[in-house]
Amino acid sequence: MTNAATQHAASLRERWQAFRLINPKVRIRDAARELGTTEAELVATGTGIGTTRLRPEFEAILREVEQLGHVMALTRNDSVVHERKGIYLNPSFNPHVGLFVGEDIDLRLFMGPWAFGFAVSEGDKHSLQFFAKDGEAIHKIYLTERSNREAFEALVKKFAAGLQSPELQVETPKEKGYVFEGISAENAKLFRQEWAELRDTHDFFGLLKKFELPRREAMRYAPEGLAYQVSPGTVRLVLQAAAEKALPVMVFVGNQGCIQIHTGTVSKLFEMGPWYNVMDPEFNLHLREDAIAEAWVVIKPTDDGVVTALEVFDAHGEMVVQFFGKRKPGKPELQEWRDLVKANAVRIS
The missing domain is CATH 3.40.1570.10 (HemS/ChuS/ChuX like domains)
Structure with a gap:
């Protein structure tokens, strides 16, 4: 240095x-x-x-x-x-992705960054x-x-590194946000068709990449009935309803290098300033409600039936949290989760 x-x-x-x-x-x-x-x-x-x-x-x-x-x-x-x-249990790695899969610690690691x-x-x-x-x-x-x-x-x-120095060289962060100019009517039709024909939720990312669609913008091209925008307050309503019914949920939060997942019930919920919080013994979530720019209910067909998610986006168009009902591959989504989302979703479009 x-x-x-x-x-x-x-x-x-x-x-x-x-x-x-x-x-x-x-x-x-x-x-x-x-x-x-x-x-x-x-x-x-x-x-x-x-x-x-x-x-x-x-x-x-x-x-x-x-x-x-x-x-x-x-x-x-x-x-x-x-x-x-x-x-931290059951680690597996390839050169680009790491996994920890356990009942408690459940991670997807993207090692590039x-x-x-x-x-x-x-x-x-x-x-x-x-x-x-x-x-x-x-x-x-x-x-x-x-x-x-x-x-x-x-x-x-x-x-421990051989050189213990406080000096650090970091890269200039990428600008957040994007410019999106839309897709052609023909591609929009093909995108809707392929969404409606999905067989696995994990294929959705590849679908977005194929049509060069940012995730938030893709919602506006969804097949009829498979995505609808809801009030940001829907997040709180869904969490409260899940807590009241002791219905297990899945909560995904990620950044450029990691996605962390909680699977289980939520119980102790409260507001503190701009943050809405889950404060349970083994799981805490802190959601800045004033940072929610858009929220969508998103439905994807699979071989096991449809999968229903509540997806939350910030002002840059980045997805900051996803909520699902607890489910495992090969088994259908709980009907109680679908009913809960439908009953508490405050549609705005």
């Missing part, structure tokens, strides 16, 4: 320390924006002072997380935070934190009171 990079890291550390003294409750993601930097760079300023840089051997690190025992997995984007406690890893200890909080090339947080793993602290320390020692 250059002397200028060293000076920048030292200056950022001072600014970050001063900011925290004045704003102790501001989240690091928000602080990074206010300081004109990235979350990864702020975390890196603690290197050697409770923070250890890890070698970017992400698959190897993640394969050993099971040894930590019961932990809390955290994945978020700008609008939604998803926190799920459990044990992964660039930086840290172990962070602040007081009695200990975590592994992973960031993209642009410095945005991808995934974090926090120890709980039931975790194996010795295994954590051994993992950190094993994967």
Whole structure:
């Protein structure tokens, strides 16, 4: 690193320390924006002072997380935070995608953007934190009171980078949003036909790619009855109804490098400021309701019958959270979920 990079890291550390003294409750993601930097760079300023840089051997690190025992997995984007406690089980990786599939921790990992890893200890909080090339947080793993602290320390020692420097080079983030000019009438007709003929929900992504359709815009080209826009308040109504009926749901939250899934019931729901929250013992969800630009009920045919989702988009057109009824491949969707969504969806189109 250059002397200028060293000076920048030292200056950022001072600014970050001063900011925290004045704003102790501001989240690091928000602080990074206010300081004109990235979350990864702020975390890196603690290197050697409770923070250890890890070698970017992400698959190897993640394969050993099971040894930590019961932990809390955290994945978020700008609008939604998803926190799920459990044990990391059944890892599998290819060069581009990783999976953890368990009753509690259920992850889809897209390894291309992964660039930086840290172990962070602040007081009695200990975590592994992973960031993209642009410095945005991808995934974090926090120890709980039931975790194996010795295994954590051994993992950190094993994967600690040779050079423990607070200097970090990140890429300029891509501009969010997109320009969409529509598709031809012929392609719109073909798209509707192929949507109506879907046999697996996982084929929907390929369908969007084939017709070069952003996901939110695709809703406007849906076959009759297979997608309709609903009020942002529908999200709260659906969660409340699911809680009242103890109906198990699936909640998907993702970013550029990870999708995290909760499958199970939700119970303790409440509003705090702009956030609507699920605060159950093993699952927490924090949804910034004022960031919801559009919400859609989306129906996809499959060999097992239709699958009904509630999809939520931000102002940039990015999907920030999806809700489904609990289901498994090879089994039909619960009729109770379909009825619940239909009864609580506040249509606006």
